[in-house]
Amino acid sequence: MSKPTLKVVRNEAQTSAQIFLYGIVGDYWYSDSPVTALNLQRQLALLSDFPIIHIHLNSPGGDVHEGLLMCNIIKASKKEIHTWNDGICASMAVPILCSAPKGRRHAAKASLTMAHMASTCAWGNAIDMRDVADMLDKHDDVIADIVADGIGITRDAMKAKWWDGKDHWMTAQEAEAEGFFNIEDYDIADIPANAKEQPLDKIAAFYNSNSNSKPTQINNETMFGSTKKFTALTAMAKLAVTDITPEMVKAANDEIVADKIDGVTLVLDSELEAVSDKADKVDALEAAAKVTAQTIADLQKKVKDLGAAPAEEPEKPVTEVTDSTGKKLENVTNAYETSVDREIAKLRGK
Numbered sequence: 001m002s003k004p005t006l007k008v009v010r011n012e013a014q015t016s017a018q019i020f021l022y023g024i025v026g027d028y029w030y031s032d033s034p035v036t037a038l039n040l041q042r043q044l045a046l047l048s049d050f051p052i053i054h055i056h057l058n059s060p061g062g063d064v065h066e067g068l069l070m071c072n073i074i075k076a077s078k079k080e081i082h083t084w085n086d087g088i089c090a091s092m093a094v095p096i097l098c099s100a101p102k103g104r105r106h107a108a109k110a111s112l113t114m115a116h117m118a119s120t121c122a123w124g125n126a127i128d129m130r131d132v133a134d135m136l137d138k139h140d141d142v143i144a145d146i147v148a149d150g151i152g153i154t155r156d157a158m159k160a161k162w163w164d165g166k167d168h169w170m171t172a173q174e175a176e177a178e179g180f181f182n183i184e185d186y187d188i189a190d191i192p193a194n195a196k197e198q199p200l201d202k203i204a205a206f207y208n209s210n211s212n213s214k215p216t217q218i219n220n221e222t223m224f225g226s227t228k229k230f231t232a233l234t235a236m237a238k239l240a241v242t243d244i245t246p247e248m249v250k251a252a253n254d255e256i257v258a259d260k261i262d263g264v265t266l267v268l269d270s271e272l273e274a275v276s277d278k279a280d281k282v283d284a285l286e287a288a289a290k291v292t293a294q295t296i297a298d299l300q301k302k303v304k305d306l307g308a309a310p311a312e313e314p315e316k317p318v319t320e321v322t323d324s325t326g327k328k329l330e331n332v333t334n335a336y337e338t339s340v341d342r343e344i345a346k347l348r349g350k
Contacts, residue, residue: 016052019043025062025070025092035059037069044077053077055100056084061091064118064139071146074099082106085172085181090114095143098150098180105150105181113175115162118143151179 019040027034040055047053055074061067074081074096083100085107094115097105107113118139122132140163141155148158162168176183253265 015050016054017047017050018054018056019047020056020058020086021096022056022058022086025059025096026066035062037066037073040070041073044073044079050079052080052082054082054084056086057089057093057097058085058087059090059093059096060088061093064092064143067092067096068142071095071099080104083181084108084184085111085113085175088112088114090167090169091116092143094180095146095150098147100150102150102152102179103182106184107172107175107181108186109172109183111172111175113170113172113180114167115147115170116167117163117165153179 021035021040023035025035027036044053074083081100082104083097083106085097085105087108088111089097089107090112091114094113097113118136120132120136122129124132140159144155144158144163148155151158153161170178170180172183175181256265
């Protein structure tokens with residue numbers, strides 16, 4: 001079977017796109033492309049220009065907490081979302097499947113669906129075990145509400161039918177009769193042999209064995225379902241950052257523009273540094289201009305204040321100057337009495 005993956009296929013002609021959630025729900029299963037709420041949200045954001053989204057599932061289930069968030073993301077979306085059981089929808093994958101409205105849930109003829117109660121591992125004393133059991137009851141109620149609402153029955157009816165501690169496997173025909181989905185005429189995903197007779201951990205192992213420990217490789221073929229798009233980006237991905245030239249970046253940007261993808265532009269680090277340096281210089285010039293403007297404003301205010309103040313008494317010219325004994329000083333010309341002189345004269349009693 002194909003490797004567990006989360007990929008996106010855009011269909012411009014039909015204004016719809018497909019998201020493939022293949023694998024175990026949660027990021028602790030060491031899948032090379034985890035089926036998580038964050039990845040789902042990112043893919044929906046990438047497809048914001050498509051009104052119709054088809055979410056294809058092939059999963060043995062997994063983390064309840066991660067799955068509940070994925071259910072809420074689907075339910076909260078304003079788009080027309082369809083869910084598809086391409087092979088197996090078991091355990092936590094069932095409420096994810098049922099998060100789409102009735103009439104928008106589909107399944108392949110050769111598919112299986114399995115519903116059961118939540119389970120966990122626990123350690124501790126009797127009180128701890130009772131607390132864990134109470135916690136699981138709460139999880140079962142929430143999961144039952146999602147599924148029951150999806151297939152049109154009450155929570156109590158849902159729990160009475162499937163919450164008995166057993167794994168309830170259904171063929172596509174049986175699940176369709178219960179209201180889980182409508183069968184469509186297609187076959188797409190592999191299913192483990194004798195799946196109905198195998199325990200869930202064996203099914204999970206079947207899915208996980210096809211993953212590897214290498215980091216997730218995001219490429220254009222996966223994201224856009226085409227081997228011919230963004231050849232420049234593909235070539236750049238195989239090079240070290242230091243080997244990428246401005247010409248290669250320009251070629252990649254030309255392809256992005258040609259494909260009419262808005263809001264995406266590639267730049268080199270050196271270009272970012274140059275822009276950053278220019279921004280710093282602009283900030284410094286703007287700061288200097290603010291200081292200059294303030295200085296001019298201060299001087300203008302000072303001139304205005306001086307103009308409004310009363311004129312000082314003009315200083316009286318004197319024709320002669322004497323020393324402290326009263327003797328006339330010779331050869332003194334152009335002498336003027338100052339306010340300081342007058343104060344001294346007053347102190348001397350003159």
